[in-house]
Amino acid sequence: MMPIGPLMKEHRVIERMLNIVEKRLNIMKKEEEVDTTFIDTVVDFIKNYADKRHHGKEEDILFRELNKKELSKDHKRIMDELVQEHVFGRNTVKKIVDAKERYEGEDKDALKNIAENLHIIIDFYPKHIEKEDKHFFIPCMDYFTGKERDSMLKEGEVFDGKLNQVDYEGVVKQLENKQENETNEQITLPFCQSSVTAEQDRSQDDDEPCDDGIR
Ligand SMILES: [Fe+2]
Ligand SMILES: [Fe+2]
Numbered sequence: 409m410m411p412i413g414p415l416m417k418e419h420r421v422i423e424r425m426l427n428i429v430e431k432r433l434n435i436m437k438k439e440e441e442v443d444t445t446f447i448d449t450v451v452d453f454i455k456n457y458a459d460k461r462h463h464g465k466e467e468d469i470l471f472r473e474l475n476k477k478e479l480s481k482d483h484k485r486i487m488d489e490l491v492q493e494h495v496f497g498r499n500t501v502k503k504i505v506d507a508k509e510r511y512e513g514e515d516k517d518a519l520k521n522i523a524e525n526l527h528i529i530i531d532f533y534p535k536h537i538e539k540e541d542k543h544f545f546i547p548c549m550d551y552f553t554g555k556e557r558d559s560m561l562k563e564g565e566v567f568d569g570k571l572n573q574v575d576y577e578g579v580v581k582q583l584e585n586k587q588e589n590e591t592n593e594q595i596t597l598p599f600c601q602s603s604v605t606a607e608q609d610r611s612q613d614d615d616e617p618c619d620d621g622i623r
Pocket of ligand 2: 537
């Protein structure tokens with residue numbers, strides 16, 4: 409595998425988290441209430457997975473090695489932009505943390521700041537990822553020999569081993585399942601406006617009026 413293999417896999421996990429955030433944000437805006445536990449989970453994911461683990465490998469291994477090469481003007485420019493975008497991401501997360509603390513301190517207007525900055529993250533990260541996936545990672549591999557690529561891949565594994573060992577992909581999967589369950593509940597229950605569960609309903613007669621809504 410090339411050293412960009414793990415980075416591209418991590419991009420897919422980050423994209424999945426962004427989807428979750430977008431859906432959750434819509435609910436928070438509708439209900440005018442911040443789910444602070446969810447915000448803590450998102451902040452932890454961005455800080456420890458997207459930034460420390462992912463940007464960490466990009467900056468401390470790939471970009472460091474690219475800096476030793478004679479890059480084309482375009483690649484140099486893109487790499488500089490990517491580093492600046494990482495800084496922008498970190499600053500945006502700081503604003504989210506700050507607004508969340510204000511919200512917990514009863515400043516309900518902070519909801520607007522949380523929403524604004526989550527929107528920035530949702531909008532900015534996919535563009536950043538696309539720039540790396542489609543315009544930078546693959547062409548940049550041409551600067552390296554096979555041996556250099558192998559050595560970066562191994563260094564990435566060692567790098568990951570030194571970080572917290574939280575299964576962030578598992579965290580994302582759990583959040584996806586939770587959201588899916590919530591969506592199913594919303595789709596099925598309003599039909600009969602009843603709190604009856606699917607299991608209870610199956611035990612009832614087939615000609616009960618709410619069958620279609622629950623199955
Ligand atoms: Fe990046
Ligand atoms: Fe990346």
